[in-house]
Amino acid sequence: MNLLSSTEAFSLSALSLACVGVVANTFQGDGEPVIASLAFSGLAFASSYSMIRWLGPVFMNAGLKGRDMSKLKRTEIPESLGAVCALIYLLTIIVFIPFPFYKDIVAATSGGGNRDISVSEDHQISGRSLHRFPHSKLATYLSAVLSLQSVVILGIGDDLFDIRWRHKFFIPAFASIPVLIVYFVDYGVTNVVVPMQLEPYLGQMVDLGWLYYTYMAAIAIFCPNSINILAGINGIEVSQSIVIGCLLLLNDLLSLYAAPSSPNPHPATDPHYFSIYLVLPFLGVSLALWSHNWYPAKVFVGDTYCYFAGMVFAIVGILGHFSKTLLLLFIPQIINFVYSAPQLFHVIPCPRHRLPRFNARTGLLEPSTTQWQRPPRKSAALLLNLLAGLPVALIKLEKNNLGEIVESTNLTILNLWLVWFGPMREDKLAIGILLMQLSCGLFGLFVRHELALLVFRQDNRQ
Amino acid sequence: MNLLSSTEAFSLSALSLACVGVVANTFQGDGEPVIASLAFSGLAFASSYSMIRWLGPVFMNAGLKGRDMSKLKRTEIPESLGAVCALIYLLTIIVFIPFPFYKDIVAATSGGGNRDISVSEDHQISGRSLHRFPHSKLATYLSAVLSLQSVVILGIGDDLFDIRWRHKFFIPAFASIPVLIVYFVDYGVTNVVVPMQLEPYLGQMVDLGWLYYTYMAAIAIFCPNSINILAGINGIEVSQSIVIGCLLLLNDLLSLYAAPSSPNPHPATDPHYFSIYLVLPFLGVSLALWSHNWYPAKVFVGDTYCYFAGMVFAIVGILGHFSKTLLLLFIPQIINFVYSAPQLFHVIPCPRHRLPRFNARTGLLEPSTTQWQRPPRKSAALLLNLLAGLPVALIKLEKNNLGEIVESTNLTILNLWLVWFGPMREDKLAIGILLMQLSCGLFGLFVRHELALLVFRQDNRQ
Secondary structure (H helix, E strand, C coil), X not given: CCCCXXXXXXXXXXXXXXXXXXXXXXXXXXXXHHHHHHHHHHHXXXXXXXXXXXXXXXXXXCCCEEECCCCCCCCEEECCCHHHHHHHHHHHHXXXXXXXXXXXXHHHHCCCCCCCCCCCHHHHXXXXXXXXXXXXXXXXXXXXXXXXXHHHHHHHHXXXXXXCHHHHCCHHHHHCHHHHHHHHHHXXXXXXXXXXXXXXXXXXXXXXXXXXXXXXXXXXXXXXXXXXXXXXXXXXXXXXXXXXXXXXXXXXXXXXXXXXXXXXXXXXXXXHHXXXXXXXXXXXXXXXXXXXXXXXXXXXXXXXXXXXXXXXXXXXXXXXXXXXXXXXXXXXXHHHXXXXXXXXXXXXCCCCCCCCEEECCCCEEECXXXXXXXXXXXXXXXXXXXXXXXXXXXXXXXXXXCCCEEEEECCCHHHHHHHHHCCECHHHXXXXXXXXXXXXXXXXXXXXXXXXXXXXXXXXXX | CCCCCHHHHHHHHHHHHHHHHHHHHHCCCCCCHHHHHHHHHHHHHHHHHHHHHHHHHHHHHCCCEEECCCCCCCCEEECCCHHHHHHHHHHHHHHCCHHHHHHHHHHHHCCCCCCCCCCCHHHHHHCCCCCCCCHHHHHHHHHHHHHHHHHHHHHHHHHHHCCCHHHHCCHHHHHCHHHHHHHHHHCCCCEEECCHHHHHHHCCEEECCHHHHHHHHHHHHHHHHHHHHCCCCCCHHHHHHHHHHHHHHHHHHHHHHCCCCCCCCCCCHHHHXXXXXXXXXXXXXXXXXXXXXXXXXXXXXXXXXXXXXXXXHHHHHHHCCXXXXXXXXXXXXXXXXXXXXXXXXXCCCCCCCCCCEEECCCCEEECCEEECCCCCCHHHXXXXXXXXXXXXXXXXXXXXXXXXXXXXXXXXXXXXXXXXXXXXXXXXXXXHHHHHHHHHHHHHHHHHHHHHHHCCCCCCCC
């Protein structure tokens, strides 16, 4: 059961061989990093797919397993397999390092693509001293890898030791330290462009100083945690990450398309290539995980995957200087976070798990609820009644004869979706949420690329 | 029991406060990275010391525990606490990143230590573009952190899943990929100086090409694994690492001392500062671990620590271009590896554990042995008899009436030491081995700094 079928083995081998061929071929020209990245992503997909299958039993033996609560037969399946994807991803982007810089290496050593030229005595002792080599880009890339690796280490620690929620909330903050420090050392721009409407008061640009670092840290904390709390049904964590990843790629293409072959490249093209190099292999490993985690799930992804996925997006947004655009792709996550806030901050009691409840009789998911042993305090009752009384109800309440609240649905958009559209099967729910994610994201990109000129003086594309 | 005593708490707090003060003070001048590194090492010591104490029970609960076989009461104690030290070390060297570059940041932004100057419009959009900033040094530093983090991730995987010996042997090779790739991208020197005696045949320098990368990978594989096999008694893994770390510091001081204040610094000073920045915090966390792991041990270090320690040394040696000097500090490990080879490569059967045997009656350690159910094959018997028949016996054999070998001591220098000097208490054995390590290392440095001119045309010091 845990071996690959012969069809799978054959397809994966063929894919891998083709990818190796493509990678080898990129050495003929200028390195063609985007093509190489695509091929590496194919390799990452193939190896993640096989490793997830092979390592499942190993993880079960090591105690990394859980029961699927939303199935009739609650069989145990391996947990935390996202860690495997994250490690394969890290190895991929590390091995990829020479490719974006291949052109620079060749240019700096011989100018003609031939590296076997004689070198000066001086070079032999002190190294290449490539004056035209973009060392600062390399440092940026390395800091990104370092932050991702940090979040993976901390995520694995969380999967193993079950860290408390209020501690693990800050895991991404720790992991973002390398990126922030290299940003400080190497770049240090803390100015933001001011919307035209505010220019009379603030000027064209405003220097946020250390506030900008706080803002970046907040992005790094928000993205991973927001994915981690929009979770609980088969495939939702991976699928939302895949949708966001695809939208990021679309954003990169839209931004690059406007400056297709200008001789003096716009400074904003580099970050978008950088984003492509990080997102493509992410999609590779995520698709492999998706095919095992989609309904009915054969493995669980674990917290490591959520942190890792969110951190990829945060880093791409921070280092690519499009963190505002990034937030436009996180609209459902932002809504879910705001909507969850009363429970997250314990205004309303928060049970350990808030995932929808599986009704064994119908086989469908229903909104899960919090039971009120005692009627809620006045302030909480007011909030609950307000949410329930809106034209579109944002919560479903059960009251007893006295009009006291005895039960209220949990505040996640998964439950809200079920309140609005009624009980449905697990995969239907996931597809609904994903379509909403996709629509919000496309709308966000439309706002970014078409409507931004209403607010900002100039677009990066110009 | 797992809380800090009030004396400990007080001393550690005082130390931490002092270190924070020193770090804050370095901002007054040019950043003084060596002083800052020393202070960070103090902080790393204090936090490792407390975290090891606090996390012991957590690790036991998570199943990370083992029995001390060389004690009368074989109580269970927490295992793999070296991983905690490694993580604190990583955090320390990440937070330390700005310090070695502080001078460059200040110089590039204002030239006078004041960072609040007005900046040009161009800078606001495209970043600082610090032309004088040593980006390549930053990239090198980051690649070192990345490799260390990789080895820690893989080490934790090993501690959790008990990877097979023939697989885990290559863990450091994977982890060295970032350093090797950045070396390739950023530096690319593959020439080695030829000993004078060979110059007529090879010229003054010889370009090893890709062989040089193989050599560096071999160093990266050897150092961690050689520490991992010189193990098995309380404190030996940490102590040998501390001795090697101190010798590396001594080597740095000897190398820097010769060029104290030349206006145009020799290219070889940078790697030695780099080495100091990596080794000082290593000593900080190791001393904290040592105080818990020395006889009688209250925690075990785990494989993670051995890999991590070996990798620190390998990286310092590789990126500092003194890998040959490094090997002079690993003489006991090299001897142990060569001596163990017949068992490691299964010429002679190798039991799962080869640590010395504890004699409960005397409380002393005795050489552990391999029992031969059947007499050894001819070739093995020849080897065993040869080792036993040397003027200084390298093995102890038990024979039956027929002259067939029925028992032979295991081939580790710990057992050999016990063969030579008789049974002794665990800590006596550790001290003996460490004194040998120290003497060999000091001799090695003497050879490097005084005798090298017999073989090489010029010393780095000149």
